[in-house]
Amino acid sequence: MADMEKAxxxxxxxxxxxxxxTDFGVPILxxxxxxxYETVTRVPGTPPAVRGVINVRGAVVPVVDLAIKFGKAxxxxxxxxxxxxxxxxxxxxxxxxxVIADAVSxxxxxxxxxxxxxxxxxxxxxxxHITGMGKAGRGFVILLDIDRVLLSSEAELALVAAALGGPAxxxxxxxxxHA
Numbered sequence: 001m002a003d004m005e006k007a008x009x010x011x012x013x014x015x016x017x018x019x020x021x022t023d024f025g026v027p028i029l030x031x032x033x034x035x036x037y038e039t040v041t042r043v044p045g046t047p048p049a050v051r052g053v054i055n056v057r058g059a060v061v062p063v064v065d066l067a068i069k070f071g072k073a074x075x076x077x078x079x080x081x082x083x084x085x086x087x088x089x090x091x092x093x094x095x096x097x098x099v100i101a102d103a104v105s106x107x108x109x110x111x112x113x114x115x116x117x118x119x120x121x122x123x124x125x126x127x128x129h130i131t132g133m134g135k136a137g138r139g140f141v142i143l144l145d146i147d148r149v150l151l152s153s154e155a156e157l158a159l160v161a162a163a164l165g166g167p168a169x170x171x172x173x174x175x176x177x178h179a
Contacts, residue, residue, distance in 0.1 A: 011111045014134060016141045017084065017101035020072040025108065025134055025141040030086050032096065034104055037081035054098055056085060063098035064150060075102055088147045097150055108141060110134045115143065 014025035015034075033056075040052040040063050049069040053060050063083055067075050075081075080103040088095050118130035129149045134141040 011109050014108050014110060014141065014143060015084070016105040016108050016134075016136065018103045018105060019101055020067040020070070020075060021102075023105065023136070023139065023141045024066070025110075025136075025143045026084070026086065026146045028107055030088070030146050032085045032087055035083045035085060035098070037077050037083055037100065051100060054083065056096070056098075059096065061085065061096055061098050063100060065100045066149070067100070067102075069149065078102070080104075086146055086150075088150045090147075090151055095150075099146075099150075108134060108136050110136075110143075116140075 013028040015028050015031050016023055016025045018024070035054075035056070038054070040054055042052040043050070046052070046062075049065055051063045051065045053062050055061075065074060067073065082101050082104055083098040084101055084104070085096060085098050088097055114135045115132040116135065118127050118132055120127070129144055131143045131145050134143050
């Protein structure tokens, strides 16, 4: 009985989703919510992979297009396109970012025996972004380290958005208007 409990404790859940015809997965605990894709406000001067920002209950949330981030072409939005709102870490900050997915597939339970090491070639991704290859049915789900995928200019953009949308950012903007 203890072995069954130990095995169950090692099983982790991943949200699987599709981007550019490839199945990816992120730990379910990183996903705050899944939103239907709607209009994204483009922000001039942002990196190409940053589609823009969305309003999530009054918060400015940068939206990243993983297809572009991984060197693929931007895919036109369909009725299945959605935004995964994820929490990621950058240094000591917890950041909220949106990630565009062509479609969300399912939540998959993966134990240690269901995860193979990342391949050394052929994925088109930097290997530090991949934590492993999850066995899902007859295929694989590329398991992403979403913190590493989004660490870069997108994370810096989120810090700026947080500063502008947070109390300190509003106070600074208000003080600047009266100076």
